[in-house]
Every structure is written in C-alpha cells, then in structure tokens.
Amino acid sequence: MGCFCSKSVKQTPGYEEPIVLAAETPFTVSEVEALYELFKKLSSSIIDDGLIHKEEFNLALFRNRNKRNLFADRIFDLFDVKQNGVIEFGEFVRSLGVFHPDAPIEDKTAFAFRLYDLRHTGYIEQEELKEMVLALLHESDLVLSEDVVETIVDKTFSEADAKGDGKIDQEEWEEFVSKNPSLIRNMTLPYLKDITLAFPSFVLSSEVEDSEV
Structure with missing residues (x-):
C-alpha cells in the first residue's frame, strides 16, 4: 500500500x-x-x-x-x-x-439537519419538512395520500418542536434524533x-x- x-x-x-x-x-x-x-x-x-x-x-x-x-x-x-x-x-x-x-453521530446529525434546512435559515420549518418527506417518498416510489403525508409531517413536527415556536432548531433536532435514531439510519x-x-x-x-x- x-x-x-x-x-x-x-x-x-x-x-x-x-x-x-x-x-x-x-x-x-x-x-x-x-x-x-x-x-x-x-x-x-x-x-x-x-x-x-x-x-x-x-x-x-x-x-x-x-x-x-x-x-x-x-x-x-x-x-x-x-x-x-x-x-x-x-x-x-x-x-x-x-x-x-x-463517523461521529454528531456529524451525521448535523449533516441531516443541514439537509432538511432547505432555506439555509438555521432552522427546519414545517414546509421544509414536508418537502423533504415528499421527496424521500418519491425516491422510494411510495405513494401516500395528501392526508397521510400531512399527518406524518404534523406529528413529526409537533414532537420535534419542543419549544413550540413553529421551527426546529439544531438543539431540538439533536434531542429529537437521540429519541428517534432511525431518522439518521440512512446517514450510514x-x-x-x-x-x-x-x-x-x-x-x-x-x-x-x-x-x-
């Protein structure tokens, strides 16, 4: 070598x-x-x-x-x-x-956060989450009704937005991922x-x- x-x-x-x-x-x-x-x-x-x-x-x-x-x-x-x-x-x-x-879990979590932060605002907003969910479903050839997608997004966002301010910051994201490690399964x-x-x-x-x- x-x-x-x-x-x-x-x-x-x-x-x-x-x-x-x-x-x-x-x-x-x-x-x-x-x-x-x-x-x-x-x-x-x-x-x-x-x-x-x-x-x-x-x-x-x-x-x-x-x-x-x-x-x-x-x-x-x-x-x-x-x-x-x-x-x-x-x-x-x-x-x-x-x-x-x-690679450190912290690096994977940070990369995933930037992936979802479509507008580069330093936060993940509900519409960004929905766009990414739809893109991932499309990539997986999964077809779900609009109501089901909305339910998934609403439930996910409400759980992650611990501060209830309508956006997910990096600290909230890290906490959410720690409770739901499957979120970054594709990061490995x-x-x-x-x-x-x-x-x-x-x-x-x-x-x-x-x-x-």
Whole structure:
C-alpha cells in the first residue's frame, strides 16, 4: 500500500493527497485511494474534467442525468462545500466520511439537519419538512395520500418542536434524533467500512459504465 505520488496522478482541480484526507476522515489511505478510482469514474462519466457535475451525480444516483429530485439536489449542494457548482475530490471524500460507520453521530446529525434546512435559515420549518418527506417518498416510489403525508409531517413536527415556536432548531433536532435514531439510519453506508473491498460492487450498483454491469 502506498499513497499516490505527484508523478502518477493527474492533478485534477481540488485534488488532495490521500494521506491528508485519511488524517481528516474515518478512511484509511488505501480506502481514499479506492475512492479516488471511484471519483475518476464519476467525474468522467459525462464531462472528463476531474470534477463531478450535478448531471454526473444524478447519473450515478439514478442512472439518469436529467432526473431532478430535491433529495439528490440537497445532497449535491452539501457535498459541494465551496458552492461552485461542482464536487472536487477533497469535498467528495470529506462528505462521504460523514456516512462512514465510524463517523461521529454528531456529524451525521448535523449533516441531516443541514439537509432538511432547505432555506439555509438555521432552522427546519414545517414546509421544509414536508418537502423533504415528499421527496424521500418519491425516491422510494411510495405513494401516500395528501392526508397521510400531512399527518406524518404534523406529528413529526409537533414532537420535534419542543419549544413550540413553529421551527426546529439544531438543539431540538439533536434531542429529537437521540429519541428517534432511525431518522439518521440512512446517514450510514456500511460498505464504506472497507471501501477497498466494496468498491467493485459500488461501481456495479452505480452503473456509470454499462460495460461493467
């Protein structure tokens, strides 16, 4: 095992050495190297420029570059830390690190809070919660009546809004998640525990390259 050296790596925009990223995330150096191989596949699936564009992100998630989904858009926006419309390698690894089984629960809870805070106000409002619930249902191909959705949202919001001020702040969110850990179950991807073994299956499931399926 050895980390990439400058001679063997095309210096893509935002490239960072695996040894640096491994020190800042739950990944080992070899796992970061495996993630770089995945990153190269994703970032060249439509535009070969060493960056993951939203269309490439959607292609990896949905096998359709044109499918729009609020959930996917929010994930992309949070991965795009610099907010410049693309995901660089360092952003990719650090963001995925939150989903590692060994990542702190606090990091997962904070990421999920920002995911639901659609308006970037520092609070989760009831309409934002409803939008995300609808997006997640759509992604899961679940169809529920408007009344059922409203009931789910109202019940969830009333339980989480402990202060009764019509919004959920970060403290209330943390308390709510501590009582309902299933809320952040999707914030853990077990295969990231050893991405060097899981990498082949990840590529197959993403179906970025049809020849590999």
